[in-house]
Amino acid sequence: MPDQERIPVLETRKLGISFGGLKAVSDFNIQIYQGELVGLIGPNGAGKTTVFNLLTGVYEPTEGTVLLNGVPLNGKKTHQFVAAGIARTFQNIRLFGQMSVIENVKAAFTKDIKYNLLDASLRTKKFRQAEQEMTDKAMELLRIFHLEEAADLPASSLPYGRQRKLEIARALATDMKVLLLDEPAAGMNPTETAELLECINTIRDRFGIAILLIEHDMSLVMNVCERIQVIDYGVTIASGLPEEIASNPRVIAAYLGE
């Protein structure tokens, strides 16, 4: 159970957004603590991805705030959300297709590289050291996902399951505190899903991060998530432990219809 004394890594207060007259998400409150794995579920069109877009600064909320370690992130742009420590993957995989696998990871290091244009032009010691360090770090990340031998292949040539993994590796490269995974198991076969689960557990233990997971695969959600929040029509209808959610009549109604 989360320690109530601590500040949550990620917190939202009354978060909401309207598109014209349509309230896509309203009064969304969530607290995620370090090392936690929280699931966000809901029927199709419930607003899960919209929540993700709010949490990463893609959309600006019309009400409420997102706080990271207690610091509000209002008015910041996506790349500033990432710099603050929120990284994500996408429902429909978005890799840098023409770039090699290792370059995909290296690109995510960009914000942490300190050398300037002059260093790059003159290939100074600073430049060479930074590049070398980054290559090492990128290879280390690829090794976790068993992608090291594919490092120089174009990212778009990878099979689907490995593209998913690469996307997670790239998100990890941003050195974040919270990782948002948008349907990571979508389109995967059971073997790939099992592998992915193992990966998610490994990275959580290894990096000590908080993970928020959107997923349709109920067995996956029930197995790995410590807490689950359910939304429907942009409104939170339940939140709690997996077993509570599984037996909650409102959740069952939302999924199966009344």
Next chain:
Amino acid sequence: MKNNKTAQGILLNTIVIVVLFALFQALTAAFGGAGSFKLVLVPSLWQCCYLILLAASLNLVLGFLGQLSLGHCGFMAIGAYTAALLSLACERAGVFTDKSGAVYILIIFACILAAGLLAAVTGLLVGIPALRLKGDYLAIITLGFGMIIVNVINNLPFCGQDGLAQGSAAASLYKTGLGFGSKAKVTYLWIALLVTVLCVTLMFMFVRSKYGRAIRAIRDDEIAASASGINVSSYKVLTFTYSAFFAGVAGALYACATSSLSTASFAFTNAGILNSTFVVVMVVLGGMGSLTGSIVAAVIMFFVNYQIANGSWVAALPPFLNGVFKYPMLVYAVVLIVVIIFRPRGIFGTYEFSLINLAGDIRRARVRRAEAKAERKEAKAHA
């Protein structure tokens, strides 16, 4: 290990460049007085130099950043006019009296640098608002800015002085100190070559650093790039500015290599080689995302252009064919269509030539070809 390879690469490239240049100097010594050398080869090399810079710098924006800019020649115009005006001012102020000696050479370099810097500043000012747009809209606004730049230059009173023309009436650039005659072009060819090598090197270094990775990431997926912590708008503006700098340098070389300077040569309606769309054709032909490709394509397009304009074989063609070459844009269109059919990603795709990796590249290409052959054989056997 890797640092060692960088050092080796730099050493190897420097040696090859020095050897090539020494060879060239030897040729100059042998044939320097010959008419065709002085009147054809050297002026061609000057033209190739600024076309290479123009194409390679546009490739940064078009091929690596993935944004269609149609106003590149505007920045070149700024570079050309800056260099010529600065040189003219120095001449008037009596900084140099005869066109030789160390001071004069220093002035030329100062002009080239100033041309690049002013073009870069303009690039920054244009880029900040323009790069908020994407795709066709960006193309339209950059096209507009290109026209605006040309028109502004056209209407600034001091841009039409001795050696510089407002509108299309040509005056001799020679009076400004730039605008080299055929003899000076031979003498100062090293400046053009040195500047081109330096600038292309800088572009390579840019592309092969975090900047290159960031902008290629933006090209491949802008949303994913910003979700990976890349500040998309600032990298876009930076690249646009950097690209404008080299276009300005190309303009300065143009001012050195041409006898007269008029804004008409940079206008979008110009049917000649200095049309912003023509530069786009060069980049696409060579391969978007390959500086090597831009360099080769610039030389090819120069050659095609030169042959159309000057080749004796054109005049020898039957009249109905001969007429086609009166409209060079038709020929470029055919060249582009042929390339797109047979090599949709341009001649070089994203391949970059590198001396130190050449052996490995050739080996890999051989393996690939052998594999393809074996596959074809197998397919035949199946059939």
